[in-house]
Amino acid sequence: MPLSFPYVGTFTYVFESIARGMRRDDVIVPHEPTAKTKQRGSSASSEFVCTPFKMLLGSIIEVIERGAYEIVATVFVDYCRLGYYSPLYKIILEDMGYEFDLINLDWFDKVDFFRSFKKLACNVNAIQAFQAFRVGWIKNRYIDLIDKLLYSYGAVEITKGTSYKTAHKLYRQVVETDGMKNIRQLPFIINKTFEDEVEIDEELKPLKVGIVGELYAVVEPAINLDIMRRLNDLGVVSYTPITFTRWIDLGQRMNPFKKWHYKACIRSAKPYVRYPLGGKTRESLGSVVEFKKEGWDGVIHLYPFTCMPEIISRSILPQVSKEHNMPVLSLVLDEHTGEAGIQTRLEAFIDLLERKRTDGGEK
């Protein structure tokens, strides 16, 4: 039965490599979401459900129409609607008359997770399936590394677009590398390729902007209109601490010495929001403080329309920004967000940051 999954930013490459590791050659790799995807997703879902729901639904409809039968989805209890996605997709897609099988990976129930995972990996035994998953989380680190380098080199490259091309070549290379020995070589290859292939202007001192907010809104270029690349085009280094690493990277999670950025952020957010309330609320608030400490110039906060937890962080962010003298731009995103609107606001924000930097220098 052909296996597939919805498109989620560069995490798609990790999915793909896990599926390869499980020797599933019937994987249907989803395409990047387009305007059509957004349209199909929103027409099938309810009116004010959050935008990630609509876009993932659109992506699932597209892969089902391309012949996929088994769809990987996730389900868990949080304060957020994410846990309802999969049950509701099932009802909606059944009503639309599709034939499919949603396989729910419940991350908070580890035994059940690996049981469902084993069901997917029908060609291999349990140890090989776990090994495939392990390779997946290791490759996830390198995909994150490529992302990080792409959005730093992108700001200072001389010929626009070279780092983007390099990154896309490297993503494929990461997915297609087999064997643990070769995989361990990847970070050196990635660093070296970027150094060799991207010509940079060493004299530039670009502004640095951190991106925080809701997971999907940050990692999916189709919903945030590729905001990180837009910042690069304006000559600004962008970086996001929000990736899938903290969940799927069991290796790093078991390491007691690993310093997690998000944990530091949660500590910093304590004066503002004390208790967990779902989403990345505390992390969004705390990262403003943390980024300030690390010497970044500004923070952009992204969240989809009607996202419940992030509205809370959006309401408290002005206070945090004022108290720590850190410029913050909050952007609401939905399927109707226009490019021109985002571009204008980004340019205004970057102008503000530049002026702040020069003024600060004079003082």
Added chain:
Amino acid sequence: MKSSNNMVKIGIPRALLFYKFSALWITFFEELGAEIVISPITTKKIKDDAVKNAPDEDCYSTKLYFGHVLALKDKVDYLFVPRFGGRKKKYVGCPKFIGLAEVLKSMIPDLPPILMPHYNRGMDKNTRIGLVMRAYRLGRVVTINPFKRIKAIWRAFKALRIHNRELIIDEETLSRWEKSEIVLNDFPIYTLNQRVLKVALVGHSYVLNDPYSSLNIRSLMQEYGVDIITSEQMPRKFIENQMAKLEYDIYFDFEREILGTIMHFLETKTIDGIIHLMIFSCGPDSIAGEIASRFSKRDTVIPLLQLVFDELTGEAGMRTRIEAFVDMLRRSIEERVVLLPAKVHI
């Protein structure tokens, strides 16, 4: 800061969870010996203040909360805005109930001190003993007498139990109501030769019980000769039975009540229609509403009307839709009578 008659004034906004836990909170503070100031019933002024001051993307009910807080601001020594996460294991409330106190503190600078006890049995693994301890500590604001505080906690929980017992009807009453033997509300006005319609009015308690945000739908129903049962009144057993039929857990606590009621009546087919009141951009509602509408499309005997409210909803438009819905129910009444299980048994 004590007022002239030496009583601590505690302000409770009449919005959101107040409609669920008013008995608990009012009894607790009254027994402690505080003066309670409850904000007035929502008016147009409160709504206008709310819309002006609240964050744009919040749901309509949360916006109204801001209006109620502003109405209380200068009249009280303390504001009581609890941070409530969930009252049962694994089930949570809306995240806004947890974050609201902190958002208020951050957005409205000159507020009186906010009392914000936190209780979350759902995800934070708080225990019932923990709740009592927190209530005990909270009581310090009003009195230092430990016996008085313990007594207040005891009486408050008792008051809540009595309130819930009065509110929630038992299974026998429900089945008698379903057979049209009794009415639940004050007798609906009805004209000759017209049977009283039975309609389930489902929604959050802060929508059902707030005449302003629900555009007075309860008295409107009475006017049209409709007897209503609300989702709050449903016996818990039926709701849990319905929830067990789903393959997945509905983990928003208040949404279980709503979806359970709709599913129960879609299945038993003992009433004429269901009206679901939703609030615009309410997260849990968007999920439960979608599930409910999909289920009702699969089983079309009982009509379901979903009304979405926000600050721009006009009364005339809402009235027309409800009128049309009631007319439709009346027209199809002859067929419906045959479907009543009570008739089938005879």
